[in-house]
Amino acid sequence: MNNDNALSRILGKFSGAQKFILVSLRVIVGWHFLYEGYVKIVSEGWSSAGYLNAAPGPFAEIFHNMAESPWMVSAVDIIMSWGLTLIGIALILGLFTRLVSVAAAFFLIMFYLSNPPWIGVQFMAGEGSYMIVNKNLVELTAVMVLLVFPTGVIWGFDRIFVKE
Template identity: 35%
Template structure:
């Protein structure tokens, strides 16, 4: 049995043939694994108040994105980021586990991993690390529309709201 993933990228339709049920199971496994990872990280930050502070990457010097991150260091912006990172991890984890707004959740997860990868100094010790692998996992979830396999997105895409507004498919899947 051959499964197909249909996606629209920049207005052009693409169809990717996937071989057998194994591919679908693998996508669900990746989505659940990454979802649990982020849900767990978010819950840990709430369970141990004060354990997370954004200052470690906002105040770095000499990284690729440090000029941008330094603008957010200190004051109310840093306090907002201290609150938004755990909340974002929690929402990304829930979205991936449920398969709801999967591409949106994965996009924000990829954004966070991009900032963590280029904002930290771990890449100086080697280009491949956990942050880069997390970024790759999120991009994989986006590309394959992993929410369409045993996720709420598979139901949402059949509704008239999404059929009448095809651009919503960019947020789902």
Template identity: 30%
Template sequence: MAANQMNGQANTFESTIGGITLSGKANSLSAWFVLALRLMMGYAFLYSGVDKILAGGFDAQGYLVGGAAASGSPLVGLFAWMGQTGWFVEFVNVAVPWGEVLIGLGLLVGLLTRLAAFWGAFMMLLFYFGNWDVAHGVINGDFAYMLVFLAVAAFGAGRILGLDALVERYEVNGKPLVERYPKLRYILG
């Protein structure tokens, strides 16, 4: 299998934060790996959400009250409050399985990819602190998945064989949607 050669600035990326500029060049195979990350996380979240819904009776209270305490989480007080607050537990009981389904679907079809990846990263951050397994250091699977979600968002993975590419090009009064409404770039891509 031959890889395409890089041509011009097409595979160059650059970012400046706090006065520090980083730049690099992506390999021509990078799009395939970004797509693979998006599809992998989409499948994982869709499967997890559907499994919870089909099993019925998903109840996060035990996890919120006992899981964080058992793991020694630094946010044990926050998790205990969440698990002892009735309305919040009811919200989480719906938000977790259906959030996983919606995030998974969004990533699989590449629609509202940045929005889906943001919420996926947020959920993984909460799971990171809830599970708090740092026996082998502070980087664990939940933390790694959070970074994968952030990479999917940063690389605009929804533009690679995704519906976001079509939505961004959709014209309103002769102008592409994202040019007419630039803030859509924060949720598409």
């Protein structure tokens, strides 16, 4: 908790604009996670198997092996859909900001590695063309910002844990 107090003091010294931008970043990333998760929960029969099977690149085999086992696919489906949803809600509320930032970073690293926009890797058909940096990496970097500036202690429920 001392750590939270220290952070709260440091972040408290930021200008209003700085605080507002950092909190907006957290809320917007949260919104994105929440919708991605929600859609997967409500789409009838949605499954990660197709995505896992299509994974290219140096780690393809790991993802393909996951897709081989129906048990694993069901586990990934539940972790993905509910994980994204809960992370989204927590980021919007500013609750357990650092913990969920780590979880969000984990998801984004997995997404990045399952479809890496690296030179020589034939990546999955998507909405753009990339070279090393893609939207997953940009969002991962945004989540890293949230991790080192956990704004839940300024505007968010993490404030409850700060003892003055």
